[in-house]
Amino acid sequence: xxxxxxxxxxxxxxxxxxxxxxQGDINVxxxxxxxxxxxxxxxxxxxGPSGSGKSTLLHIIAGIDRPTGGECHVQGVDVTRLNESExxxxxxxxxxxxxQTFNLIPVLTAYENVELPLLLTRLNRQQxxxxxxxxxxxxxxxxxxHHLPRQLSGGQExxxxxxxxxxxxxxxxxxxxxxxxxxxxSAHDVLGILQTLSQxxxxxxxxxxxxxxxxxxxxRTIHLEKGELTx
Amino acid sequence: xxxxxxIIKNALRNKRRATLSVLSVAVSLFLLVTLLVALRELTxxxxxAGAALRVVVRNRVSLANPLPARQRPIIEKIPGVExxxxxxWFGGNFKNEESMTFAQFAMDPKLLRTLFGEAKMPExxxxxxxxxxxxxxIGKLSADKYKLKVGDKISLTSTIYPATLExxxxxxxxxxxxxxxLLFHHKYFDEATGDLxxxxxxxxxxxxxxxxxxxxxxxxxxxxxxxxxVRAETERAFQLSFISMLGxxxxxxxxxxxxxxxxxxxxxxxxxxxxxxxxFRELAVLKALGFRRRELFAFIxxxxxxxxxxxxxxxxxxxxxxxxxxxxxxxxxxxxITFEVTPKIIGFATLVAASLGIVASIAxxxxxxxxxxxxxxxxxx
Numbered sequence: 308x309x310x311x312x313x314x315x316x317x318x319x320x321x322x323x324x325x326x327x328x329x330q331g332d333i334n335v336x337x338x339x340x341x342x343x344x345x346x347x348x349x350x351x352x353x354x355g356p357s358g359s360g361k362s363t364l365l366h367i368i369a370g371i372d373r374p375t376g377g378e379c380h381v382q383g384v385d386v387t388r389l390n391e392s393e394x395x396x397x398x399x400x401x402x403x404x405x406x407q408t409f410n411l412i413p414v415l416t417a418y419e420n421v422e423l424p425l426l427l428t429r430l431n432r433q434q435x436x437x438x439x440x441x442x443x444x445x446x447x448x449x450x451x452x453h454h455l456p457r458q459l460s461g462g463q464e465x466x467x468x469x470x471x472x473x474x475x476x477x478x479x480x481x482x483x484x485x486x487x488x489x490x491x492x493s494a495h496d497v498l499g500i501l502q503t504l505s506q507x508x509x510x511x512x513x514x515x516x517x518x519x520x521x522x523x524x525x526x527r528t529i530h531l532e533k534g535e536l537t538x
Numbered sequence: 539x540x541x542x543x544x545i546i547k548n549a550l551r552n553k554r555r556a557t558l559s560v561l562s563v564a565v566s567l568f569l570l571v572t573l574l575v576a577l578r579e580l581t582x583x584x585x586x587a588g589a590a591l592r593v594v595v596r597n598r599v600s601l602a603n604p605l606p607a608r609q610r611p612i613i614e615k616i617p618g619v620e621x622x623x624x625x626x627w628f629g630g631n632f633k634n635e636e637s638m639t640f641a642q643f644a645m646d647p648k649l650l651r652t653l654f655g656e657a658k659m660p661e662x663x664x665x666x667x668x669x670x671x672x673x674x675x676i677g678k679l680s681a682d683k684y685k686l687k688v689g690d691k692i693s694l695t696s697t698i699y700p701a702t703l704e705x706x707x708x709x710x711x712x713x714x715x716x717x718x719x720l721l722f723h724h725k726y727f728d729e730a731t732g733d734l735x736x737x738x739x740x741x742x743x744x745x746x747x748x749x750x751x752x753x754x755x756x757x758x759x760x761x762x763x764x765x766x767x768v769r770a771e772t773e774r775a776f777q778l779s780f781i782s783m784l785g786x787x788x789x790x791x792x793x794x795x796x797x798x799x800x801x802x803x804x805x806x807x808x809x810x811x812x813x814x815x816x817x818f819r820e821l822a823v824l825k826a827l828g829f830r831r832r833e834l835f836a837f838i839x840x841x842x843x844x845x846x847x848x849x850x851x852x853x854x855x856x857x858x859x860x861x862x863x864x865x866x867x868x869x870x871x872x873x874x875i876t877f878e879v880t881p882k883i884i885g886f887a888t889l890v891a892a893s894l895g896i897v898a899s900i901a902x903x904x905x906x907x908x909x910x911x912x913x914x915x916x917x918x919x
Contacts, residue, residue: 371826371911392830399828406915410823414547419539424827426541471827 318478318511319345319368324377326363326534337363338374339534347478350505350512352525360534361515362483368513369402369481370394382478399427403472403510405482405501409464411456417443417467418452424475442470446500462493469500473510480504482514486521498524541837549841552813556845559809563849563894564856566802567887570795571857574883577791579874581778588656589715590747594625594776595740595757598767604736606766616756618749619742623649624724626738630694630703632684640680642694642720644727645741650675653743656713663688663709671726673708677717679867681710694720701730742770799890806898810842814902821906822914835903842902843895850891854884 326338337360345351345368353361366372367379370386379386382401389397411420421442425435443449446466456464465485472480482501486494502524504510514525522528530537550556595613597603604626613622628642647668650657659675667675676686686692688707695702705722728734744753750772757770771779814821821834858879866877906914 366912369826395825395828395830398826404823404826406823410819410915412820412823414551415539415544419544422539423544423824426539426544427828427833 317344318347318349318382319343319513320378320380321368322378324364324367324374324379326360326367326372327375336534338367340377341534341536343529343536345511345513347511348505348509349527350502350525351514352522352528353513353515353531354517354519354522354528355531355537359531361531364531365481365483365513365515369404369479370398399424399475401477401479403469403475403477403480405465405468405472405480405485407484407487409456409461409468409488411464411467411471413456416453416455417448417459417463417470420456420467421452421470421474424471428475438474438476439470442474443467445473446470460493461489462496465489465493465497466500469497473504478509478511480510480512482512484515484517486516486518494518494521545837545840545844548817548837549844555809555813559806559845560849560852562805562809563802563846563891564853566798566805567850567853567891568857570798570890571854571879571883571887572861573791573795573798574886575857575861575877575879576874577787578880578883579877580787588654589773591744591750592653592773593742593744593750593754593757593770594773595742595768595770596738596776598769601739603766604734604738605740605768607735607737609740609761609766609768610737612760613740613742613757616753616760618745618753618756620745621649621652621743623653623741624737624739625741626724626727626736627698628694628696628703628722628727629698630696632692632694639683640677640718640720642674642722643738644724645721647721647723649743650721653741654714656715657711658713659709659711667708670706670708671723672704672706674705674720674722675709675711676707676720677714678710678712679717680720681707683867686710699731703727703730740768799894802890803894803897806842806846806894807901809845810838810898811902811905813841814838814906818906818909818914822909822911825911825914831907834906835899838903838906839896839899842899843892846891846895846898847888850888854879854887854891858884 321341321343324338324341324343325336328335328337339360341360341364343364353365355361363372367374367386368381370381370389374387377387384397386394386397411417412423415423418439421439422435425438428435430438440449440452443452446469448463448466448470451459451463451467454463456467459467465488468485469480472482480501485497485501489497498521501512501514505512505526512525514521516522595605595609597605607624610622610624613619623646624644626644628644630642632639645653650664650667663675667673674692681687686707688710690707691704692707693702693704703722703726705720711717724737742753742757744750754770754772757768761768824834825831861877861879866874870877
């Protein structure tokens, strides 16, 4: 078991984390006995070739995938021990997601997309409006709140996705190749926002990327290869 | 934004598909309501107060076999019997029509008021009918259909007897359960057919409801072991047995209704499955954001339920409006006089729609519940 001191010192504490996929008769090891600590406010970037296990690691930390072995404590909670329902609540309160393909709901406006996670909270309409407007202002899209995703550029869509990730004030933001579908200028803007969140808003950001330039925005970079940390 | 508006936006995201889904439900439920109402109308026994005191006496062998006219005084003497009238089917075709579109019966006109008190017409017309043996009275629906008025002359050629009868319309009645029939003097029928001394049926008015069972038993017993045994029964029972001659309508309509409902379930379930399949990634995103399985199930259920109920509103509501405010007699060429969409039928059709909404949402919900967030994101990424 991890000591209480270790859990409190880091926002994420991982010990001997393993993930093995079953593909027919073959076992594929995605993560092999990984141990890792991530401090609060850190902007950690995960790099590695395709199939190295970086997205799997990110998914387990964010509570959308389960390991086959080991422990993963996030803010003192072992997410591997939560059931489906508890995990859903925990994700809503503690994790913000940014995906490569933005994953906005096409029939909802930017404002409504950002408001979506707040429908699960007890906030009233006025409180929700304040939160949503704050999040949209933070990413510089206060004037685009009533636009549908198709009326926005890729960079703007990703900024809406970041606002959605921040609107519940989570302590952890996970981003899976957030600049993979963006031009260089938009990618620079998005990475700048994530960096600012880490540096000034005390958010812990974990980002998966293939791009060394994107990784340079992080405060620390770790490399994975064949399911193991290489540095 | 509210959860409700989110569900509505999702349901209407593909407007063409949503419209077609709603219309498929609406058309199917319209058909279901039509079948159920038709079945009810066909099997509906007469419920008016007069029918409760009427007994129909027919030949025990078959309705097609006549009864001897000499039976009348015997029936009249049975205690509890108020009046007895012959009631003989003439089966005539009007003008050049290929088949009969309204029934004609020969009867004793003096007993019209006693037997069919619900038939309303001016007293003067009734008196005229009584006086003129070659006159007839006709129900308002048929009079309206053929634009007949008092004083007009019509000719009917029987398909049963070798006779063509000319009538003068003495009156037009209304208020009965079937305001289509033509009634005329049995004496005129007897003269035209060579005084055969036969009648089709006897219609008997009984003094009180308490007398009914005893009168029926007495009539049957009076002619037992005679050359013309009879079968006396209430008007309600007579009508139901008459309907059964048309075949097992209930089974036929029930089978068609079942096929309609089953097809409806397949179509709606398929539509919902398609709608959810193309949103798998979005549902995975919702899961990632913290929505639980039961909330996603509620979204899918509400969407499916909403589309089905909207279809019900249009289909059942449309049927109600059409059959309540439309001229059903005109629409069906006089086959149906009333076509009442009862609260029971509305309730049943709405229940079918609600069940449909629930059943159609089950498969997509199970599919969404079984898929993990990661798999959901991968599937369409």
